[in-house]
Every structure is written in structure tokens, then in C-alpha cells.
Amino acid sequence: xxxxxxxxxxxxxxxxxxxxxxxNKNNKKVIGLLPMALPQEIVHASGMLPVVFWSSGxxxxxxxxxxxxxxxxxxxxxxxxxxxxAFDFFDGMVFYETCLVARAACFAATIHHPLPYHRxxxxxxxxxxxxRDYTLSALQDFKTSLEELDGQKITSDSLKQSIMVYNENxxxxxKLYQLRRRKRGTLKAREMVxxxxxxxxxxxxxxxxxxxxxxxxxxxxxxxxxxxxxxxxSGHFCHQPRPDVLDLVEAAGGIxxxxxxxxxxxxxxxxxxxxxxxxxxxxxxxMQVTPPDPTRxxxxxKREDWGEYLINIVNRSKAQGVIHLITKFCPPHQVxxxxxxxxxxxxxxxxxxxxxxYESANLAPLRTRFETFIETIASR
Amino acid sequence: xxxxxxxKVSSEEIEAKRARAGAxxxxxxxxxxxxxxxxxxxxxxxxxxxxxxxWQVGWPGTILTYAAGMxxxxxxxxxxxxxxxxxxxxxxxxxxxxxxxxxxxxxxxxLHGEVARLWETGQLEKIRPEYRMPKPDLVVCGRxxxxxxTLAEVVARTFKVPLVxxxxxxxxxxxxxxxxxxxxQYLARQIKEDVIPVIEQITGRPYxxxxxxxxxxxxxxxxxLRDQILELMKNxxxxxxxxxxxxxxxxxxxxxxxxxxxxxYREFLAEMKERVANGIGVVPEERYxxxxxxxxxxxxxxxxxxxxxxxxxxxxxxxxxxAFWRFSELLDPNDPIYSMCYCMVKGSSxxxxxxRAKAHIMDLIxxxxxxxxxxxxxxxxxxxxxxxxxxxxxxxxxxxxxxLIFPCDMVDRAHINFANLETRLQAFMEMIDARRARFHA
Numbered sequence: 001x002x003x004x005x006x007x008x009x010x011x012x013x014x015x016x017x018x019x020x021x022x023x024n025k026n027n028k029k030v031i032g033l034l035p036m037a038l039p040q041e042i043v044h045a046s047g048m049l050p051v052v053f054w055s056s057g058x059x060x061x062x063x064x065x066x067x068x069x070x071x072x073x074x075x076x077x078x079x080x081x082x083x084x085x086a087f088d089f090f091d092g093m094v095f096y097e098t099c100l101v102a103r104a105a106c107f108a109a110t111i112h113h114p115l116p117y118h119r120x121x122x123x124x125x126x127x128x129x130x131x132r133d134y135t136l137s138a139l140q141d142f143k144t145s146l147e148e149l150d151g152q153k154i155t156s157d158s159l160k161q162s163i164m165v166y167n168e169n170x171x172x173x174x175k176l177y178q179l180r181r182r183k184r185g186t187l188k189a190r191e192m193v194x195x196x197x198x199x200x201x202x203x204x205x206x207x208x209x210x211x212x213x214x215x216x217x218x219x220x221x222x223x224x225x226x227x228x229x230x231x232x233x234s235g236h237f238c239h240q241p242r243p244d245v246l247d248l249v250e251a252a253g254g255i256x257x258x259x260x261x262x263x264x265x266x267x268x269x270x271x272x273x274x275x276x277x278x279x280x281x282x283x284x285x286x287m288q289v290t291p292p293d294p295t296r297x298x299x300x301x302k303r304e305d306w307g308e309y310l311i312n313i314v315n316r317s318k319a320q321g322v323i324h325l326i327t328k329f330c331p332p333h334q335v336x337x338x339x340x341x342x343x344x345x346x347x348x349x350x351x352x353x354x355x356x357x358y359e360s361a362n363l364a365p366l367r368t369r370f371e372t373f374i375e376t377i378a379s380r
Numbered sequence: 381x382x383x384x385x386x387x388k389v390s391s392e393e394i395e396a397k398r399a400r401a402g403a404x405x406x407x408x409x410x411x412x413x414x415x416x417x418x419x420x421x422x423x424x425x426x427x428x429x430x431x432x433x434x435w436q437v438g439w440p441g442t443i444l445t446y447a448a449g450m451x452x453x454x455x456x457x458x459x460x461x462x463x464x465x466x467x468x469x470x471x472x473x474x475x476x477x478x479x480x481x482x483x484x485x486x487x488x489x490x491l492h493g494e495v496a497r498l499w500e501t502g503q504l505e506k507i508r509p510e511y512r513m514p515k516p517d518l519v520v521c522g523r524x525x526x527x528x529x530t531l532a533e534v535v536a537r538t539f540k541v542p543l544v545x546x547x548x549x550x551x552x553x554x555x556x557x558x559x560x561x562x563x564x565q566y567l568a569r570q571i572k573e574d575v576i577p578v579i580e581q582i583t584g585r586p587y588x589x590x591x592x593x594x595x596x597x598x599x600x601x602x603x604x605l606r607d608q609i610l611e612l613m614k615n616x617x618x619x620x621x622x623x624x625x626x627x628x629x630x631x632x633x634x635x636x637x638x639x640x641x642x643x644x645y646r647e648f649l650a651e652m653k654e655r656v657a658n659g660i661g662v663v664p665e666e667r668y669x670x671x672x673x674x675x676x677x678x679x680x681x682x683x684x685x686x687x688x689x690x691x692x693x694x695x696x697x698x699x700x701x702x703a704f705w706r707f708s709e710l711l712d713p714n715d716p717i718y719s720m721c722y723c724m725v726k727g728s729s730x731x732x733x734x735x736r737a738k739a740h741i742m743d744l745i746x747x748x749x750x751x752x753x754x755x756x757x758x759x760x761x762x763x764x765x766x767x768x769x770x771x772x773x774x775x776x777x778x779x780x781x782x783x784l785i786f787p788c789d790m791v792d793r794a795h796i797n798f799a800n801l802e803t804r805l806q807a808f809m810e811m812i813d814a815r816r817a818r819f820h821a
Contacts, residue, residue: 068757068765068787070484079766097550100525104766107552107733111770120553125523126545130569134549137562297529297545326482331762335489335530338480339537355482 004213005191008202012194015054015201020089022049022203029091029150032115034106035238036262037123037293038094039282041272042139044204045154045162046146051090052200055239056081059359066108072329073358074239075105082109092117092149094142097125098238099295099331117149126297127287136283143279159278165204170268172211173199177265179218181257181317185225186218189233189256190243193263197240200267228253228378229320232313234340235333236325236356237262237295245356248363249323252370253378258317260310261325266291294332306336307343314349321377323370324353350377386640387411401682403689404662406655408648409624412631415644416461419634423513426451432517432582435492437532439522439548439724443599443636444571447592448579453513455531457634458495459488463678463791467511471495472792474506487760487791489531496538518582520575521545524728525763544578546570551725552733560725567721593713595637596720602632603708605645612652613696614748617661618669619652622695623685624662626676632704667692668809671745673771674756674764675700679793680801687805697748699731699740699764706730734767741771745779751812753783754805759795782815784808 011018019030029048033040043050055077063080081087093115095106103120110118122138124131143154173196180186187195195214199207231254233241240263249256259265270288273281292298292306310322322344326333337353344351352373354366389410397410426433434445434452442452462468468491475481475494498506499515516539521532529545536543547570549563576587606628612619628648631641655661668688672695677684684695705711706727712719731737744750753775755768772783784804789795 065769066766068762070759070787071762071765097526100527101762101766104734104763107735108766108770111735122549124547125526125529126547126570128547128570128574130566130573131547134547134566294530295526297523297547298533299543299545329484329762331486331527332530334482334485335527335534337482339534341480 002214002217004210004217005187005195008198008207008210008214009191009194011198011201015051015197016089018201019049019051023089029117030089031092031094031117031146032087032090034093034095034098034102036098036266036295037286038096038121039139039286041159041162041166041278041282042143042154043094043146044166045158046150046152048091048146048150049203053078053087053093054197054200055358056086057242058086066112067105070329071101071105072238072327072331074327075101077239077358078102079105079109079112083113085113087115090115092119094119094121096121096123101329101331102238117145119145123286125295126299127289132283132287135286136279139279139282156278160274162204163272163274163278163281165208167271167274168208169199169204169211170271172208172215173268175215176211176218177258179215183218183221183223184230184255184257185223185227186221189246189250192256192259193240193243193246193261196263196267200263225255227255227374229374230255230257230318231374231377232257232310232317232319232322233259233261233264234310234322234324235261235330235337236327237330237333239263239327241325242356242360244363245325245360245366248367248370252367253374254323254370257319258313260291260313265313294336305343307340310340310344311347311349314344314347320350320380321373322349322351323373324351326353326355328355328357350380386643387414389414401689402686403621403694404660404664406620406624406648406651406662408644408651409620409627411644411647412627415640416457416630416634419457419631420461420510420513423451423453427514433514434518434520434579434582435516435532435535437519437521437535438524438528439546439728440720441633441636443592443595443720444575445518445520445579446637447588447595448583448585449588450518450579450583451514453516454633455488455492457630458513459491459791460630460676460678462491462511464681467508468679468791469793471507471511472794474498478503483792483794484760486527486531487789487795489527489534490760491791492531493534493538496535500538515539516541518578519543520579523548524550524732527761527763542578542582544575546575548728549725550732551729552736554729560722560729563725564718564722567724568718571717571721589716592716596711596716597637597713598639598642599637599705600708600711600713602637602642602645603705603711605642605649606632606705607708609645609649609652610697610701612649612656615656616669616749617659617663617666618694618696619655619660620662621685622672622698622701623676623681625701626681629676629701629704661694663689663692663694665692666694668752668812669694669696669748669750671696671741671748671750671753671775672698672700672756673741673753673768674698674758675761675790677756677788677790677796679791680788680796680798683798683801684805687802688809691806691809693805693809695754696750697744699737699744702727702731702740732763734770737764737767738771738774742774742778745775745781750779750781752781752808754808755783755785756790757785757787759787759789760792761790780815780819782808782811
């Protein structure tokens with residue numbers, strides 16, 4: 001295996017090790033950010049390590065005291081990890097209203113097992129002038145709070161520099177996704193998700209080097225896809241899809257050629273405009289009109305329709321179908337799935353929907369459904 | 381009986397309602413059904429009268445659009461309207477089968493989304509005539525949660541009408557007055573820059589600011605009257621239950637800022653004062669005063685009252701009541717937009733973020749001398765679920781009173797086990813009795 005890939009997979013498999021090693025080596029703080037829209041560049045510019053909180057996958061125990069079981073697995077595992085002290089190596093936590101469940105879960109975590117620093121940042125859900133100004137103000141306050149935490153000013157130049165580093169990471173990830181479309185099977189689905197995940201953990205400069213090395217090697221390889229049908233994966237916000245579920249898709253004959261997962265193309269979508277004042281540019285990206293974000297307000301005409309967005313992904317990747325991975329009890333995805341399904345089907349694109357539960361132990365039913373779907377679309 | 385509301389109810393109607401509720405419900409509240417009916421009639425007539433119609437989701441209720449002369453369907457009124465008359469079942473089933481919603485999706489969204497879809501796909505015959513409401517010309521939303529705006533989006537997309545959303549910063553983390561002020565200014569700016577211009581565009585005329593000021597004055601009067609009723613509920617026996625106030629929210633939401641709503645609450649207050657003066661309670665022998673958490677569970681109000689009331693139990697007070705125009709002394713008819721926003725920010729931050737909510741609930745327990753907490757944990761509305769265990773632990777620690785957390789839903793009866801509900805409520809009251817015997821022996 002490519003050494004760069006191996007390193008990224010290792011970081012994804014054991015983020016804690018990387019983070020603790022980084023802290024010890026650099027003597028700097030680590031700030032956790034809730035998915036999906038908080039601008040990590042601000043933390044990066046301070047010299048601290050911004051890390052997107054992940055779902056540990058560990059069975060939920062303590063967390064059940066604080067949240068009902070009919071809330072999404074990410075929110076439950078997040079509270080569980082926090083109150084058990086599993087995230088105690090973080091120096092701080094930043095969150096916003098990803099959705100009403102995530103917001104409440106984070107407040108619960110700050111109450112029951114607060115990290116030394118925690119902050120709610122209000123990213124407006126709409127895209128009006130008032131909303132942009134309010135979001136800018138929130139980011140300015142956030143920046144100030146980080147400066148007070150670390151005792152170090154975050155200058156405009158340092159922020160611009162961070163934005164450039166993050167833009168480079170986005171460019172490299174985009175290049176990797178383009179390569180996967182051209183050379184199907186070059187990377188397994190679980191590997192691609194792990195690569196993006198490792199980007200959420202690592203200091204971006206390091207990750208850029210690894211991505212560069214991986215891309216150089218992959219450019220010289222041939223496509224190795226052996227599946228029967230090309231599919232796009234959709235959904236699964238906030239936390240990474242289970243690798244064993246992704247393996248099932250491929251074991252069933254699916255070739256994952258694209259996605260709109262958060263642990264996927266959504267993470268690196270849209271460069272930040274380096275010609276603008278940095279915080280304004282970060283507001284722009286937070287207010288991005290595409291990819292359509294079902295956790296925000298998609299006023300018609302202001303943001304791209306999710307159904308149309310998926311159709312475009314299918315067309316550019318020449319996929320044969322879409323697999324919706326809905327995290328069980330995810331309110332934003334629950335609401336929008338029927339409309340996106342209708343849009344896809346109207347465009348002649350078959351789709352499969354699966355609700356993935358945090359505690360799913362029996363994968364056999366999923367395998368059956370994947371195999372049936374792949375068989376169906378492969379025969380068209 | 382005073383007819384200040386213009387609505388008459390007979391003694392037979394009152395007694396029939398009381399028999400169904402299993403409690404001595406206030407006579408005034410029997411009028412609410414007719415008041416709400418008049419609200420729906422007004423909306424149904426709107427197209428024939430050449431009026432534009434709005435659908436409103438969330439805060440600030442119907443006041444902004446009504447001031448502009450637009451009859452307005454309020455989502456938090458339509459769902460109870462359907463549910464209290466058992467119309468929601470067929471619609472939710474259709475929402476699952478026709479629209480394709482997953483059954484764990486917010487039941488308010490499923491209900492309204494399906495109604496919109498039936499309209500647009502020419503299947504209105506599947507809705508009984510009295511539940512068919514005019515299509516909106518505009519959808520307005522105050523986004524207290526993600527589901528609010530997605531509900532509004534679903535409706536607006538389906539009907540292909542404009543949508544305007546007010547982003548709300550709930551402010552659970554606010555620590556200074558400056559935080560509240562900034563959030564209120566943000567709300568006010570959005571209303572002035574984003575909502576009012578769209579309303580003017582839809583109606584084709586300048587916004588009637590004088591009308592809004594007048595409505596704010598009536599709203600203030602109404603809310604202050606309601607606050608007095610809440611205070612009277614501290615008496616033992618309490619003259620009414622939280623469900624009586626919950627039902628009365630009907631006009632506070634739908635006919636907000638109208639003289640008839642103020643008149644209703646004046647009558648309600650007068651009746652409550654009379655009851656307190658004469659020691660008349662809403663239940664025959666009051667034994668259990670409950671905190672009730674969650675919205676009014678429209679699908680189970682009657683089941684709850686029929687179980688607890690004959691045993692002397694009352695759902696007395698809850699943070700839900702505080703969701704509607706608390707801090708109404710801040711309302712200013714001369715500065716309607718900003719004062720409305722400031723009032724909202726102060727009120728919502730008080731109840732939604734659970735540290736503040738916990739403090740508020742402990743104050744309610746102490747102030748209203750409560751014996752236990754009954755907390756509904758909604759399966760499809762996850763706004764208030766997190767924190768309820770904390771409230772239970774704190775109530776036990778500070779006051780030695782027990783709690784019951786019951787999974788259910790505000791609308792969807794498929795998520796409610798009524799037999800379980802009855803058993804658990806009975807057992808809960810027996811538990812309180814056992815504790816009393818043990819601690820006071």
C-alpha cells in the first residue's frame with residue numbers, strides 16, 4: 001500500500017493518537033469543532049489544531065442518561081464520548097446549530113463534562129444581508145475568544161495564509177475525486193472516506209503533503225474496478241459512514257464513483273475567495289449555495305435544489321444509481337429524502353434508501369438490499 | 381355568562397365538555413372551540429373575499445401577516461385542529477404512503493407537507509372539506525428549530541410560492557444584556573428588511589404599521605391577563621389546569637392581537653378569580669399538582685385528564701406556557717417590531733437551552749408547589765428531549781419529588797401507547813402517595 005495512504009488510514013483509524021502526539025510535539029491546544037459548517041481556518045490561523053469531532057463507534061453507555069434512544073447516533077455518541085471523558089484530550093469545543101438535536105447535545109455536553117473552552121457560534125441558517133452581517137459578527141467574536149484563549153493575535157495575514165492552506169487541501173481532494181471518477185476502483189469507498197476523515201484531523205499542511213504523494217502515485221496506476229454498477233452515495237451528515245457498510249456496497253458489486261457525503265465531497269466543496277477580506281470570505285463559504293445543505297434554509301433560487309444537485313453528480317460521474325444512506329433519526333435528511341427521491345426518479349435515476357442505525361449489528365439485511373439494487377441497475 | 385367575546389355557550393355544552401374531560405374545566409374555555417372555528421372560517425373565506433393568504437410557521441405567529449390583512453394559517457394551530465378532532469391519522473398515513481415520509485419525521489412536517497401535496501396533485505378529496513384550507517400566497521417562518529424551516533420549505537416548494545425565513549438565535553448561551561439586545565436587533569432587522577417588503581409585494585399595498593401597533597397593544601393586554609391567570613394557579617385548589625391554558629393558546633396564536641382574544645382572557649381571568657374566591661378547583665379533590673413538560677400533546681390531552689383528574693391530579697404548569705409571549709410587559713405598541721423581538725429573545729432563551737430551562741422549571745416547582753414532573757418525550761420532535769433527565773434529577777435532589785418521562789408524540793398517535801400511558805400515570809400517583817406515607821409517617 002502507498003505509504004501516504006497508509007498514514008492517512010492510520011490517522012482515521014486512531015485520531016486520538018495523532019492528536020495527542022501532535023499536542024505533545026507542538027505544545028499547542030486542540031479545538032474540536034462540530035460538523036459541518038464551522039470555518040476551521042480561524043482555529044488553524046491561531047496555530048492551534050482544529051479537529052472535526054467524529055463518532056467513536058463505541059457502544060453508548062453513559063450517554064443514555066442524557067439523551068433518548070430516538071435521537072441520531074452521532075448526537076448520542078457525542079454526548080457519550082464527552083461525559084465518559086473520551087474527548088478530554090481536547091482543549092475546547094466549538095459548536096453551532098447543525099440541527100436542533102446537535103445543538104441540544106452540545107449544550108448538554110458543556111453542562112455535564114465541560115472542556116476548558118467551549119463556545120456556541122451562531123452561523124445563520126439563511127442567506128440574507130442581515131444573516132451575513134450577524135454571522136460575520138459571530139465569527140469576529142469567535143476569533144477574539146480564540147485569541148483570548150491562546151494569548152495570540154490572529155492577524156489578517158495569518159488567516160489568509162490558513163485559508164490558502166485549506167484551499168490547497170480542497171483542491172487536492174477535488175483532484176483525488178476526479179481521479180476516482182476516471183479510474184474507477186482506484187480507491188475503496190472506505191479508503192476515500194478515511195482520507196477525508198484524516199483531513200479533518202490532521203494539521204492541513206501535513207495532510208496536503210500526504211495527498212500530494214498519494215496523487216502522484218495514483219496517477220500512474222490503472223483503473224481496477226471489478227464491480228457491476230456505478231453508484232453515488234448520498235447523505236450521512238455529521239458522522240462517517242461505517243466502513244463495513246461501505247464494504248458491503250462494493251462486495252455487492254457496486255463501484256462508488258462519487259458522493260455528496262460530509263465525509264466526502266461536501267467537506268471540500270467550494271474554495272474560499274482569497275481576494276476578499278478573510279472573515280468575509282469565510283462567511284461566504286459558510287453561506288454557500290451549493291452543495292445544498294438540508295440543515296440550512298434552502299430558499300428557492302438562493303440555494304441549489306438537492307435533487308438537481310444529485311442529478312448533476314450522477315451525470316458527471318456517469319453513475320447508474322444513487323444510494324441514500326440516512327442516519328437513523330436524522331431530521332434534515334428524513335425530511336428531504338422523499339423530494340430528492342422523486343427528483344431522481346423523474347430523471348430516470350434509480351435509487352435505494354437505507355436507514356443506518358448506530359447500533360446496527362446485523363448487516364445481512366443491508367447486504368441483501370445492496371445486492372438486489374446493484375443487480376437491478378446493472379441489468380438496465 | 382358574559383358575552384364579551386361575542387360567543388355564547390350553553391350550560392349543556394359546558395357540562396358535556398366537563399364530562400368528556402373528567403374535570404371541572406372552566407366554562408370560558410368551552411368557547412375556544414367556537415373561537416377557533418371562526419378563525420378557520422375566516423381563512424376559508426379569504427380567496428372568495430379577494431384576500432391573500434399566508435401560512436405561518438413558528439414565531440411571531442400570525443401577527444405580522446394579519447396586520448397586513450392576510451388571513452394566516454398557523455402551523456401550530458392547524459396540527460392541533462386536526463388532531464383534537466382525530467383527523468390527523470388518515471393524513472399522517474397518507475404522508476407516509478403518498479409523500480413518502482419516514483414515520484419518525486416530525487409529525488408537523490408530515491401533516492402539513494402531505495396537505496400541500498394533496499392540494500398540488502389534485503387529491504383534495506382525500507381531505508374532509510372542513511380541513512381543506514386555502515393555498516398560501518406566501519409562507520413565513522420564524523426558525524426556532526431546523527424543523528420549522530424545513531416545514532416551511534416543504535410547503536413553499538410544493539405550492540411554488542415565496543418563502544421568507546427569520547433566522548433566530550435562541551440565545552441559550554447569552555450571558556449579558558448586550559447579547560439579548562444584539563439578537564433582538566438581528567430579528568428586527570430581518571423582519572424589516574426581508575419580511576415586510578415581501579408582504580407588501582404580495583398584498584400590493586404599504587404595510588399597515590398602525591394596525592400592527594394596535595395589535596401589539598391587544599397582545600400585550602392579553603398576555604398580561606394570562607400572566608395573572610398563571611399566578612392564580614398557585615392557589616390550592618388551582619382554578620384551572622395547564623391544559624385549559626394550553627387550549628386557550630388557540631386564540632393567542634390564531635387571533636393574536638385581536639380585541640376578542642383580549643376579551644376571552646378577561647373573561648377567563650374573571651372566572652378564575654371567582655373560583656379562587658370560592659375555593660373551586662378544576663379537580664374535585666386536588667391531590668397531585670404536576671409539572672408538565674413538552675408542548676400540549678394534542679393527541680392525548682383527554683386521555684391524560686381522564687386518568688389523572690378523577691384521582692385529583694392536575695397538569696398544572698410547564699415551560700410550554702412560557703413559550704408564548706412571556707415578558708410581555710416589554711411589548712411596546714409604539715415600537716412594535718423591536719419590542720416584539722426583544723420579548724421573544726428573552727422568553728425563548730429562557731426555556732429552550734436546558735440550563736436556563738432547568739432553573740425556570742425549579743422556580744415553577746417551588747412557586748406552584750408541585751408534587752411531581754410528567755415529561756413528554758416526543759419521538760418526532762426532538763427539541764426538548766435532551767435535558768429532561770437533568771430536570772428529573774434536579775427535582776429529586778432539591779425537592780424530593782419524582783418524575784415520569786413518557787415517550788409519545790404531539791400529533792402522531794402511532795407513537796403513543798395509551799394503555800401504557802394510563803398505567804404509568806396511575807402508578808406515578810400511587811408512587812407519590814407511597815412517598816408521602818413514608819416521609820410523613
